[in-house]
Amino acid sequence: MKRSSGLALFSSTLALCTAASAPAFAAQPGDPPDGIAKIETVVVIFAENRAFDNLYGHFPGAEGIDKASKESLEQRDRDGSVLSELPPVWDGLTAKGVTPPVTQAMTEHLPNEPFTVNDAKGFNVPLSVATHDLWHRYYQNQMQINGGKNDMFVAWADSGAMPMSNWDASKTDMWAVAQKYVLADHFFMGGFGGSFFNHQWLVCACAPYYPDADKNPAKPSISVTDDSGTALKIADNSPKSARDGIPKFVSDGNLTPDFYAVNTMQPPYQPSGNDPAPGGDPRMADPAKPTTLPPQTEPTIGDMLSLKHVSWAWYSGAWQYSLDHGNHTPTPNFQYHHQPFNYYANYAPGTEARREHLRDAGLGGVSFIQAIDDGALPQVSFYKPQGNLNEHSGYADIQAGDRHIADVVAHLEKSPQWPHMLVVVTYDENGGIWDHVAPPKGDRWGPGTRIPAIIISPFAKHGYVDHTPYDTTSILRLITERFELPVLHGIVVRDKAVAAHGEPPLGDLTGGLDLN
Template sequence: MASAPQPRQRIRRRRFYQEQYQLDGGLQNRYTAGSDAVGLTMGYYDTRALPIYQYLHSEDHPRYAIADDFFQSAFGGSFLNHQWLIAAASPVYPAAPANLHSVLDTNGMPNNYPLYTSTNAVRDGAVTQVCPSTVPNRACGDYAVNTIQPTFQPTSSNPTKLPPQTGATIGDELSAAGVSWAWYSGGWSNADGDVGGPGWTNGTGPSCSDPNSFANPSFPNCPNKVFQFHHQPFNYYANYGPGTPGRSHLQDEQAFLGLAQSSQASCNLNAVSFVKPVGLENEHPGYTSETSGSNHLVSLLQSIEGSACAQDTMVVVAYDEFGGQWDHVTPPGQGGASGPHDLWGPGTRIPALVVSPFLRGSFVVDRAQHDTTSILATIEHRFGLAPLSTRDAAVTDLSTVFQARQVSGAGGGG
């Protein structure tokens, strides 16, 4: 029997300057006016039918924590927040062309939307506005803050590319310290042209045989039609370009699953693993569904929980950014709200989940303040690494989940 089509929402644009307008200095009252999707920024969603909810409320669910005060590290969308996940910094575009720079109006907006008309000529560019800033407390200079493509394959056909980055990343620090790690991405082997590698589905050539490949691909680079190039942050860095030693750390998600499945007697996973699902399984509005991504998340968790790795592995599940949705909690730095902040963020609060056998109950809520760079701080503190920037040096790491206590009335399958 054919299954019913799963509902999808339209894509809501999440951009660097727009989110700051939406936050309105902590009043949180411009999400609709500052969005191309207007009313879709607000809604009520019953999540109890999602596979992840069902899994975490099953009889034998793993111990888990909700990090209830967790914010995306940077204003805007996926590109910039992936960069902050690995570098705690915004990428640079030295001497960026003038047409890539944003131009803001007097309210700090770079675009027109159904409920917003700019007060002067604007440009919604991939790069920050030229200095000096025309609006107080807005970043300026040669920084890439909205989606732009990497120079290295896998990349799109868009000719505008971000020059290879040379700043420090958490990968650099882990490698220097001799700590094993990898970035596992769904669809990587196909996109990177790793013929015969884990996850490869495109045969032996001379063309890409998988019908779900990008239109007119050039074998052996056969990316899935919803593979997201800007979700691969290490691929923007010179240290991880094709032919470099660092490239071996960029692998297909199937390699991670293979290691987990082989971990019956002892854990074969790297000390640090980043796992990024392919587009169809990442819950992104517009091109996939919540259910597909939630099912995939449950499978990932089960692959760990069903292995020897379950006894000493901490899993952090976080969204890259807010998806264009309103939230009522004021981020640090907005309207005087306390907490580490700078001109780059943090932005809107996002869901975050931690799974670990060392939590103090079957379900706990951690109310300590965090942002995405708290993941970096956790890794840095665990392995004795230096912070990458002032932000990850200042944030609270996720060890606070181990002080959080059991939620009253929660337990078992409840």
Template sequence: MKYSSILFAAALVFLAAGAAAAKVPAGLDRIEHIVVIYLENRSFDNLYALFPGADGPSARTRWAPQQDRTGKVYDLLPPVPDQRFPAALINAPFLIDQYVPQDAKTPDLVHRFYQNQLQINGGRNDRFAAWSDAGGLVMGFYDGRTTKLWAYAKKYTLADHFFQGAFGGSFLNHFWLVCACTPKYDDAPEAIRAKLDDQGQLISDGAITPDGFAVNTIQSRFQPHAASVTDEARLLPPVDLPTIGDSLSDKGISWAWYSGGWDDALAGKPAPSFQFHHQPFAYFSRYGDGSDERRLHLKDEAELYAAIAANRLPAVSFYKPLGIENQHPGYANITNGDNRAADLIDKIMQSRSWKSTLVIVTYDENGGFWDHVPPPKGDRWGPGTRVPALFISPFARKGYVDHTPYDTTSILKLIELRFKLKPLGSRDARAKAPLGALMLESK
């Protein structure tokens, strides 16, 4: 896994050149509101393996059994560190529901930058168990047919080849949602840097790559961050890269990032499950402590519900539920997150804004869970493992599975097309907007 910074330099050249905004597809301007619900840590197969017409791991699908780090195929999956699961699990996908109900939590699974690449193993996806701390749990999936989001997927459009924008975990994939970028921390202390050998193989993990890119969880020097982090060197310095929020603001287009528990966190009393690294704009100088931009655009989820009720939905809304409602393994379950997302969708559908709104429900990353579809070739940063994406709107195709390859930057591309914005970098410039999920001219 030896990498160079050539791609990063190329992206800077691209930005300096100022790529032109693309032409708006016919009918896209009928969508006046885009709402992105960003849930947590589930691969596509983990939630939608059984979805009719989707690319799931059925008996007709070719997928490789899990193998250990030397390449030897496991006879049985490594044991799950949870006594609710049997010690002997066959080396194949299995139904989690038979051991743990959807309203209960499972253990968390490792989901980090280098490990995700090692698990993908060149597209074979056969070392998820080998590079996990959760044993065979990586191969577990749910029968999602009773969930509310499944019902929405059945009624509208489910994209079954949508991939997380970057390898690894939530921190980096939140950046790729809002800036299609990986932040730098050139003078990061050695204690938080990953170490690689001469062949580029991981020796010891860290938040920062050897050449200074922040790829794993690190909190912001701006508020809010955990009071327990008292060494400023272990916090990411302010980031000055362009974001989709900047582009929208500079054209006078309304937008906001809404987060469950935001106001309490700012007041110094964060909820136990509030995740500081799920607040990407809080890392950027433009949205720093006390700034007008922060006050205008970074808001509590209560303000999103109020905006919907008052028919004041911004042109672009990002919504991050509080931890216990985001479906993250370890501290959240499936049911609570399903209920929260569905409640918000229902409120939008009941509002006057619904007739001109597109809701996108997707996941930041796979959370360490296996998926059988190899990610497309990209760059140093990704794309990573496949995740679910739902498109819910009067303009979404009905009862449709979109097989087009997309990734997280496709959301940026859609926003850029709709509002005539220039791309932020090379990845969103060449990304496919999810137009295959929409019926724009026939409404």
């Protein structure tokens, strides 16, 4: 049965009240240090699809590729044997239209180890070139991590050797920013898999849900898993070896067998990849499309901030452009599923909350940068760069996004709000790319692969590598603690799960700060 919007709003309000009645954080060991109130402005910049070793694997003082054991560099085939060599990058390493291309044939017989894409003695592909995208999906990520051994990234990829790629990023602008401030080298993506799911983890620490998915158009998108429940069931006609081709699964869908949405679904509201229903409300996406996710009602960090009257906004590059003119490639290449609040009933078209909190960052982030320069940022800002500036494999290159984000950081450093600001620059997920460090054992949803995170602030320890374990929810921990918010349920679950596995607790990002 389809839930009415009235019921959805009621559920949301009830959930919010329940959360609000939970006790606020009591002082405990591991709580944030005194002085956290000095942080008055928090800015989160969320780039796309890079594993830690992919960009910062050779960063001085960090646990990078240089410190990995030989065993941890090797990839195994689907039968568990060590690959004698990597398979080629199917269809070539460079994205379509790149000249000169690096073809599939040029990637044959790579040794079973990581390779550097911009190595002058190798492929010599510059950071300004877009490369082949890779699967970055919920179940595949778990299969690739393989219990922490990280030795099945190639086996369960759709791109041959590509997961083992990395870049010499030591000349990038953000590398210099990381050297100046804090690079967190044990920061993991909050959820397994891709962008859709990890954007949800950034704002909600939750898995979206599709009620009664088996009774509506989404039914064929329900995944079929093996007995473990953490891996897809392999199809009978799947190639036995990673060297023979891309694996095939019985059903590699967007939903878990119990109807949680873990791979990309479209927002129920425009801008969405799905058009409005014929004759329907033009502000909505057609709910009859199998990829339209019903409006979500779980409490988000936005709800919690609003509850405590803390100002906040999600700034999205090319948001208004996309609404007014549709999308265009290669610029701005707006990404519908990178807008997490657009999945929630509380931010539906027509609501005051949407008008207040979902803001257009402008093309190239120009409106966001103007707010920075004017000292007009809310207490908490999230910034999502438009597609061509987000560093995602396939349609974006690293250099353009890196330079853009460094430019934003330079504006932040000159903002009137800078003296009391904390900025986190991180990536939503690993983009299917290998990293050698085992993620902490957590709950059913994550954490997944290690990703880069840079902590930038007048309070940041300068030139520091922070080894504290963090994940995407650490951003929420910081915001929750700083503004004394009710704790989102997913954070409580994550913390308990990590503790139950005997893992050290996930931090709140203050390990990289000196607030005294």
